[in-house]
Amino acid sequence: xxxxxxxxxxxxxxxxxxxxxxxxxxxxxxxxxxxxxxxxxxxxxxxxxxxxxxxxxxxxxxxxxxxxxxxxxxxxxxxxxxxxxxxxxxxxxxxxxxxxxxxxxxxxxxxxxxxxxxxxxxxxxxxxxxxxxxxxxxxxxxxxxxxxxxxxxxxxxxxxxxxxxxxxxxxxxxxxxxxxxxxxxxxxxxxxxxxxxxxxxxxxxxxxxxxxxxxxxxxxxxxxxxxxxxxxxxxxxxxxxxxxxxxxxxxxxxxxxxxxxxxxxxxxxxxxxxxxxxxxxxxxxxxxxxxxxxxxxxxxxxxxxxxxxxxxxxxxxxxxxxxxxxxxxxxxxxxxxxxxxxxxxxxxxxxxxxxxxxxxxxxxxxxxxxxxxxxxxxxxxxxxxxxxxxxxxxxxxxxxxxxxxxxxxxxxxxxxxxxxxxxxxxxxxxxxxxxxxxxxxxxxxxxxxxxxxxxxxxxxxxxxxxxxxxxxxxxxxxxxxxxxxxxxxxxxxxxxxxxxxxxxxxxxxxxxxxxxxxxxxxxxxxxxxxxxxxxxxxxxxxxxxxxxxxxxxxx
Amino acid sequence: xxxxxxxxxxxxxxxxxxxxxxxxxxxxxxxxxxxxxxxxxxxxxxxxxxxxxxxxxxxxxxxxxxxxxxxxxxxxxxxxxxxxxxxxxxxxxxxxxxxxxxxxxxxxxxxxxxxxxxxxxxxxxxxxxxxxxxxxxxxxxxxxxxxxxxxxxxxxxxxxxxxxxxxxxxxxxxxxxxxxxxxxxxxxxxxxxxx
Numbered sequence: 001x002x003x004x005x006x007x008x009x010x011x012x013x014x015x016x017x018x019x020x021x022x023x024x025x026x027x028x029x030x031x032x033x034x035x036x037x038x039x040x041x042x043x044x045x046x047x048x049x050x051x052x053x054x055x056x057x058x059x060x061x062x063x064x065x066x067x068x069x070x071x072x073x074x075x076x077x078x079x080x081x082x083x084x085x086x087x088x089x090x091x092x093x094x095x096x097x098x099x100x101x102x103x104x105x106x107x108x109x110x111x112x113x114x115x116x117x118x119x120x121x122x123x124x125x126x127x128x129x130x131x132x133x134x135x136x137x138x139x140x141x142x143x144x145x146x147x148x149x150x151x152x153x154x155x156x157x158x159x160x161x162x163x164x165x166x167x168x169x170x171x172x173x174x175x176x177x178x179x180x181x182x183x184x185x186x187x188x189x190x191x192x193x194x195x196x197x198x199x200x201x202x203x204x205x206x207x208x209x210x211x212x213x214x215x216x217x218x219x220x221x222x223x224x225x226x227x228x229x230x231x232x233x234x235x236x237x238x239x240x241x242x243x244x245x246x247x248x249x250x251x252x253x254x255x256x257x258x259x260x261x262x263x264x265x266x267x268x269x270x271x272x273x274x275x276x277x278x279x280x281x282x283x284x285x286x287x288x289x290x291x292x293x294x295x296x297x298x299x300x301x302x303x304x305x306x307x308x309x310x311x312x313x314x315x316x317x318x319x320x321x322x323x324x325x326x327x328x329x330x331x332x333x334x335x336x337x338x339x340x341x342x343x344x345x346x347x348x349x350x351x352x353x354x355x356x357x358x359x360x361x362x363x364x365x366x367x368x369x370x371x372x373x374x375x376x377x378x379x380x381x382x383x384x385x386x387x388x389x390x391x392x393x394x395x396x397x398x399x400x401x402x403x404x405x406x407x408x409x410x411x412x413x414x415x416x417x418x419x420x421x422x423x424x425x426x427x428x429x430x431x432x433x434x435x436x437x438x439x440x441x442x443x444x445x446x447x448x449x450x451x452x453x454x455x456x457x458x459x460x461x462x463x464x465x466x467x468x469x470x471x472x473x474x475x476x477x478x479x480x481x482x483x484x485x486x487x488x489x490x491x492x493x494x495x496x497x498x499x500x501x502x503x504x505x506x507x508x509x510x511x512x513x514x515x516x517x518x519x520x521x522x523x524x525x526x527x528x529x530x531x532x533x534x535x536x537x538x539x540x541x542x543x544x545x546x547x548x549x550x551x552x553x554x555x
Numbered sequence: 556x557x558x559x560x561x562x563x564x565x566x567x568x569x570x571x572x573x574x575x576x577x578x579x580x581x582x583x584x585x586x587x588x589x590x591x592x593x594x595x596x597x598x599x600x601x602x603x604x605x606x607x608x609x610x611x612x613x614x615x616x617x618x619x620x621x622x623x624x625x626x627x628x629x630x631x632x633x634x635x636x637x638x639x640x641x642x643x644x645x646x647x648x649x650x651x652x653x654x655x656x657x658x659x660x661x662x663x664x665x666x667x668x669x670x671x672x673x674x675x676x677x678x679x680x681x682x683x684x685x686x687x688x689x690x691x692x693x694x695x696x697x698x699x700x701x702x703x704x705x706x707x708x709x710x711x712x713x714x715x716x717x718x719x720x721x722x723x724x725x726x727x728x729x730x731x732x733x734x735x736x737x738x739x740x741x742x743x744x745x746x747x748x749x750x
Contacts, residue, residue, distance in 0.1 A: 054733050057711040061648040180740030186749045187742070217733040336741035341729065343739060376710035376729050381703060391623040391693070391702055392686065396631065396726075403727035404740065 001242050001249065006281045010034040011552055013269050013283040015255050015298070018100020019529050020516040020536040021289035022233025023148075026240045027540035028287075029247035033547070036281055037241070038253040038271055040075075040290075041096035044068055044103055045224055046234055052224030056375045059223055068104050068224060070096040074432035077293075078439045079480050087426060087439050092481025094291050098249060099234025101291070101483045102529070106221040106345040107202035107230060108412075109154045110367065110527040111145050111165035111534075113354065114138035119522050123356065126363055129416040129445055130321050134521045135493045135502035141534050142168060144541075148533040149200075153208045153231040156200030163195060163351035175347070176205045176214060180338035181370035182348030184407055188462040194352045199369065202231040202529070203344050211235060216343040219375060253279075254433055258286055258302045258311055258512065266512045272433055284552040285511040285543075289536070292322065292518040293481075296423050296488035297438050299514075312506035312514070317499050318489060319424050321417035323523040324442055325484025328366075328452045328476055330459035331408040332468025333385065339404045340372020341379075346410070353458060354525055356414075364451030366413035367525045368459065372406065379403070385470050407468055411455035412526035415478070416445040417487050444478035452476035486528050489518035504539035511552070515539045607645040607653065611676075613638055615660055618678035619698075620705040622685050630722040632705050640708030640717030641701075652700060659697030666692055 004010050011033040014021050021037060029035045042065050045051045053059050053066075062068065070093045078087035095101025115122045118133040125131070146169045148154075156171035175198035178186075182196070189196045203225070206213040214229035228235045241247040252274035259267050259280070268282040288295045296319040302311035310318055350368040357365075374383045380399065383406065388398035421443070425436035456473050463471045492498025495507035500519055506512040515536050517528050524531060605613055620632035620641070632638075645653050666688050667677045674680055677688060692698045708717030710724065718724060724731055738744035 055712045055714070057648075057707065057715055177737035177739065178743060180738070180742040183740075183742040183745060183749050190748065190750045215733070216735040216737070216739075218735065219733065334742070337728070338740040338742060339728075339730075340740065342735040343737070376724060376727065377707050379727065380706040380710045380723075391689070393625050393627065396624055396627075396629075399727055400629075403729075 001247075002245055003248050004034065004036055006279050008034075009282045009284055010036050011284050012036070012287055013038060013281055014287040014289060015269065016040075016100060016289035016291065016294070016516065017098050017238060017249060018095055018233055018289065018291065018516070019102050019532045021287070022099060022102070022237035022241070023533060023536035024287045024289055024515055024540055025247050025249075026237035027537065027544065029241045029244040031544050033246060035241065035247040036283070037247060037249045038255055038269065038281070039098050039249060039251050040070070040254050041067065041098065042251050044097040044099065044234065046098050046238070049224065049228045049235065050226050052226040054217060054219040054223065054226060056219065056377045059219070060377070068095065068097045069093045076429055076431045076437040077481065078426045078429050078437055080439070080441050081443050082420070082441060087429075087441075090440060090481055092293065092438065092440060092485075094293065094483050094485070097234070098238060098251060099232040102202070102232035103224055103230070103234055104222050105202075105483065105529065108346065108369070108527045109149070109156070109200040109202045109530040110525070111167075112138070112524040112531050113165045115355075116522060116524050117141075123363055126416065126445075126447065128418065129363075129447070130419045131416055132490070132492065132497075132521050135491055138165070141531075141538060144534040144537040145530065147537045148530060151537075152202055152236050152533060153204045153211070154200050154202055154530075155205040157198045159197050161195060161197065161351065163354045164197060171200060173204045173206055173208050175199070176201050176203055176344050177216065177347055179340055179343050179347040179370065179372065181340050181372045181407055184334070184338070184466045185348045185350055185370045185462070188465040189350060191465045192461065194350050194462075196348050197351055199346050199349050200530070201344055201346070204229050204231060209236075214344065218341045218343060220343075221345045221373065255290070255298060256301060256433065256435055258288070258298060260302075260304055260306065260311065260509070262306070264306055264509060266509055276433060285513065288512065288514045289516045291516055292485040292488040293423050293438050293440070295514055295516055295518045297425065297436075299489070300425050301435060307508070312489070312499055312508045312512060314508050315496055315499060317497060319422040320419050321487040321490050321521075322421045322423055322440070322442060323415045323417055323486045323520070324440070324479035325482055325486070325523075325526045326413045326415045326444060326448060326452055326478050327526065328411040328413060328455045328459065328473075329408060330456060330463060330471065330473035331406055332463040332471040333402055334405050334407050334466070334468055337404040338372055338407060340406070341374050341404065345373045346371050350462070353455070360450075360454060362447040362450035362454075363416070364414035364447050364454075365525060366411045366451060366455050367527060368409055368411045368455065368462070371408040371410045374406065386472055386474075387470075407463065407466070409459040409462060411459060413448070413451045413455055414525060415448050415523055417490070417522060418445055421487075423488055440481055442478070442480065448478060449476060452478070484517075484526055484528055486517040486520040486523050489514045490521045491519045492521065503542040504535065513539060513543060605642050607642050612656070612660055613642060614678045615663060615676065616641055616656070616701065618685060619663070619689065619701050620708075622682070622689055623702050623705040624709055625682075629726055632709055634719065635709045635717050635722045636719040637705050637708040637717045639719075640711065640715050641704045643716040644704060644708070649704070655697060655700055659700065662695065662697055663688070663692070
């Protein structure tokens with residue numbers, strides 16, 4: 001791997017190596033630009049993926065250098081419901097390794113539907129909601145969805161349905177197995193007149209581009225993939241970036257500031273290396289791809305005389321319109337075994353309720369997914385029916401009776417962007433690097449709670465239709481953090497109400513690009529990764545085109 | 556270092572796949588001792604060398620575990636050697652819980668003597684009496700910690716000392732081959748169209 005000195009004025013520093021950062025690194029470096037990628041986490045098992053552990057206990061207790069997610073005891077964060085509350089310690093975490101969250105995610109790769117790019121025009125204003133139209137259309141993004149699906153490697157089956165985004169090309173790899181839970185979805189859907197589709201998943205069901213197909217090991221979401229079947233940035237984009245000879249990936253690099261000069265242009269970034277020593281890396285331009293929470297925090301930390309509210313924040317919108325990701329889980333016990341611990345987390349979705357319906361009396365929709373994911377320790381500790389005994393002879397009996405018989409439906413539900421839901425800098429709590437901790441302030445819109453309740457009821461209907469017994473569904477609750485965080489640097493045409501333009505360039509800073517989930521104007525149905533990836537391919541295309549026309553210094 | 560030691564160390568490091576080298580080095584002594592203990596325990600009838608507990612403490616925790624997942628027609632925590640897992644965990648991954656056990660075992664003793672003043676210790680009680688003591692304690696952080704460790708030891712990979720002969724996995728029909736082909740269960744094996 002090529003190495004640059006910090007004083008080398010590289011073309012781009014990319015902050016983050018996940019869903020978006022990996023793509024930016026590969027696209028820019030293979031097009032001849034000199035790139036340094038700064039990643040907070042370590043290498044993971046990059047290049048020796050067969051060493052990824054499938055030992056549940058070890059995976060739950062990683063050594064510091066084997067961590068795949070951020071550590072809330074070091075990357076501290078706080079949470080509060082609203083401005084009146086004092087924030088308390090939060091559990092928010094995110095992918096923190098070369099490849100970011102794509103190293104461990106479930107891999108759901110749904111596109112947003114065409115109307116999800118102009119929901120405001122589509123449904124009209126909603127009181128208390130910051131719903132807005134995107135500055136781009138589905139048609140503008142469609143070629144990049146296709147590019148992402150084919151370059152990353154997505155398994156799936158193209159369908160013609162009003163509930164699924166239209167595609168110009170098939171998926172490159174056939175779908176992953178439907179699983180027993182998916183078969184139950186089919187049975188329930190047949191009775192209730194619903195539509196089941198194979199989930200588009202970033203896990204290859206067959207060999208593709210030199211990688212092995214999934215062996216359905218079952219130690220899936222939350223684990224690194226030992227056969228490289230999960231199409232993470234770490235096995236798809238980063239190796240190509242490194243092979244270009246133009247890209248250096250620097251791990252354990254914790255960025256604390258994006259630096260600017262008197263003219264308001266970015267000059268480079270300051271980060272802590274693995275020994276917490278400060279390093280300034282010079283760059284002609286910066287791409288910020290650190291995830292919605294971290295990208296906004298870094299901008300807010302990058303204050304200067306010229307940017308007193310934080311970098312790229314003349315609008316005051318940085319950090320706002322945060323969407324964390326609401327889900328609803330409902331389970332029941334089936335007569336026959338599902339053995340759903342085998343295979344990927346989810347193989348099938350029911351998509352009829354993706355669109356909203358005014359008749360329901362609220363705005364929102366969602367995607368129902370058939371889940372079954374009980375690794376043995378998790379099953380023993382948390383997997384049983386809540387009314388089953390917790391210990392003793394009764395517990396053991398329940399362990400045996402319920403094992404592999406649980407059918408869970410997880411719905412991924414709309415969360416509207418609200419101006420008041422946001423991340424900012426905690427005034428008291430510091431992270432392990434002495435920087436202000438991320439503070440999350442969030443309460444979902446009343447409609448979002450109604451949406452969750454709707455999916456709770458629909459899930460019960462489906463479970464009943466397939467004969468599930470002892471159905472349980474706790475009261476709905478909204479998210480307090482996690483890897484699906486979106487918004488915070490929304491895209492738009494108006495510099496007064498948005499942070500980046502339609503090509504991901506910061507309105508206020510010509511040589512700063514923000515490319516990650518923070519750009520999402522609306523959150524879709526809480527399946528963000530494929531849209532983040534498509535936006536990254538599109539942003540890279542435009543940066544490359546512009547840079548070729550002039551020079552990077554004129555960006 | 557003698558070659559024999561080196562190879563044993565190497566074996567250990569490889570056997571704890573997924574641990575980073577530096578972390579293993581830093582915690583080497585504890586892991587080494589625990590590993591030797593597990594190997595010892597695997598041989599039937601061998602006296603067990605404990606890494607953290609005294610013999611008396613181990614007997615108490617073992618008795619608790621045996622009530623959390625009892626042995627009946629099928630193996631329980633005792634047959635799974637859960638006590639080996641907990642003892643080992645307390646010198647490795649769960650080091651920070653050592654004091655919780657020392658303090659918790661005193662609570663167990665107090666609760667035992669409250670309900671059964673003449674009993675010498677919890678492990679000397681009948682099964683019914685033990686259930687009574689634990690029922691009185693089931694909302695305490697210590698009981699929850701032992702429950703978590705018992706269940707974890709029962710279902711974690713046998714390499715960590717418990718789940719001996721995979722009895723935990725066998726109890727819930729978990730196939731640990733990590734390589735599966737569909738159909739996985741009953742419903743996806745049904746012919747199409749599924750109704």
